[in-house]
Amino acid sequence: MKGPGPHPGLKSLLACAILSMALLAGGDNVQSHIASVLASTILKPFQVALTLSPRLGILWLENRQLRHQLEERAWDGARIHYIEDENQRLRYLLDMTHSSPESLIVTSVLAREQSESGEVLYVDRGSTHGLTEGMPVISLARLVGKVDHVEPGRGRVLTLWNLQLRVSIRVGQPGPGGILRWDPSLGPDLLLEGMDLEESIALGDTVLTSGLGEVFPPGILVGRVVAVQPDSIRLIQEIRVRPFVNLSRLDDVLLMASSDSTRGGRR
Amino acid sequence: MIRWLRLILVALLLAAIEGTIGLIVPWEGARLDLLLAFLVLTAMDRGPKEGVWLGFIIGIVRDLNQPALLGMNSLSLGAIGYCAGRFADSVDRNSWKVQALILLVLGLFSRVFETFLIQVLQGHSTWDWLWRYEIPALLLTAVTIPLIVMTWKTSRGYQIKG
Numbered sequence: 075m076k077g078p079g080p081h082p083g084l085k086s087l088l089a090c091a092i093l094s095m096a097l098l099a100g101g102d103n104v105q106s107h108i109a110s111v112l113a114s115t116i117l118k119p120f121q122v123a124l125t126l127s128p129r130l131g132i133l134w135l136e137n138r139q140l141r142h143q144l145e146e147r148a149w150d151g152a153r154i155h156y157i158e159d160e161n162q163r164l165r166y167l168l169d170m171t172h173s174s175p176e177s178l179i180v181t182s183v184l185a186r187e188q189s190e191s192g193e194v195l196y197v198d199r200g201s202t203h204g205l206t207e208g209m210p211v212i213s214l215a216r217l218v219g220k221v222d223h224v225e226p227g228r229g230r231v232l233t234l235w236n237l238q239l240r241v242s243i244r245v246g247q248p249g250p251g252g253i254l255r256w257d258p259s260l261g262p263d264l265l266l267e268g269m270d271l272e273e274s275i276a277l278g279d280t281v282l283t284s285g286l287g288e289v290f291p292p293g294i295l296v297g298r299v300v301a302v303q304p305d306s307i308r309l310i311q312e313i314r315v316r317p318f319v320n321l322s323r324l325d326d327v328l329l330m331a332s333s334d335s336t337r338g339g340r341r
Numbered sequence: 342m343i344r345w346l347r348l349i350l351v352a353l354l355l356a357a358i359e360g361t362i363g364l365i366v367p368w369e370g371a372r373l374d375l376l377l378a379f380l381v382l383t384a385m386d387r388g389p390k391e392g393v394w395l396g397f398i399i400g401i402v403r404d405l406n407q408p409a410l411l412g413m414n415s416l417s418l419g420a421i422g423y424c425a426g427r428f429a430d431s432v433d434r435n436s437w438k439v440q441a442l443i444l445l446v447l448g449l450f451s452r453v454f455e456t457f458l459i460q461v462l463q464g465h466s467t468w469d470w471l472w473r474y475e476i477p478a479l480l481l482t483a484v485t486i487p488l489i490v491m492t493w494k495t496s497r498g499y500q501i502k503g
Contacts, residue, residue: 083389083423090397090419097404097412098462105411113405
């Protein structure tokens with residue numbers, strides 16, 4: 075952008091020179107006042123950037139170190155959590171075997187399989203360790219299923235998610251009873267059919283084994299009511315129950331046996 | 342207006358670089374005078390009027406950022422901006438050698454003027470500082486910056502004369 079005259083920019087130079095000399099001619103007080111006004115208004119953000127920029131590198135390094143430490147702590151936390159879980163599980167197994175040593179066999183889950191009728195588990199104890207067909211299987215006092223086939227070195231367990239298994243239960247203690255079975259259309263939930271409309275069932279109610287049928291002893295925790303669907307035509311209500319056990323997290327299970335059958339089992 | 346804002350932002354950025362990264366001295370205590378190079382090259386490109394005011398603003402920034410007399414840098418850099426804009430009309434402004442020469446001559450003028458002004462107004466001499474640090478810095482700046490700018494422009498497809 076050049077000036078129109080023969081000496082473009084000369085007026086600007088004169089103005090600049092006058093302004094600069096006015097600044098120079100001002101005493102120390104005037105200069106320091108102008109400098110402080112300029113510094114505290116127009117150039118403040120710039121000065122902040124100037125003081126900040128050398129520290130950015132240090133802050134970046136500190137941030138990186140702290141992130142690294144945070145990752146280490148998170149890893150430690152996860153390990154502690156795992157060890158706590160394992161500790162709780164082992165304590166429970168120890169307590170159970172000590173409190174009723176004649177009726178429990180501790181086994182480890184070897185494999186989990188999806189059969190035609192549903193989920194089955196294979197455990198590392200068999201008939202030589204005292205397993206018999208029909209034994210209830212629990213984990214952390216929650217019902218897992220029952221033994222349906224036994225070989226010398228291993229046993230097969232029908233889980234709650236198997237069409238062949240039906241469990242006689244009651245809702246609450248005391249409460250109305252019924253038969254619980256797996257319905258593949260419900261996904262992870264089980265179906266409690268045939269409950270009268272008059273029975274008062276609420277969401278969150280605990281479902282336990284009733285002891286009827288003599289397969290499962292009474293009072294074993296099974297699950298929790300997650301849905302109640304009244305059927306006004308059939309005058310019943312269908313109840314969905316979500317089991318407490320999670321098969322994907324099962325490592326050890328307990329088999330509840332009679333005193334005679336547990337001889338030779340691991341306790 | 343936007344063009345002026347852009348120029349001022351670049352000047353502030355260069356001042357920040359001078360005050361931080363530029364403190365890593367490359368040659369015998371002499372560091373690149375990025376603001377001076379920016380002023381001279383911009384004034385040669387855009388003319389004396391813009392050169393004057395850009396020099397004035399850069400001078401004020403430098404006055405506030407350095408323990409100098411308020412108005413000293415604005416006066417000398419304003420004059421440099423004017424002279425660079427004027428010289429550019431009569432020389433080959435795209436030649437990096439011309440740019441280096443103008444940068445060296447005008448930079449030398451401004452340094453001598455500032456040193457003289459300090460001696461007159463404050464009564465103490467900084468000639469020793471001028472010879473030991475300012476002249477090497479000027480040489481370094483005059484040689485490197487136009488070369489860097491030429492290299493950058495060449496890489497972007499400009500036609501540059503040697």
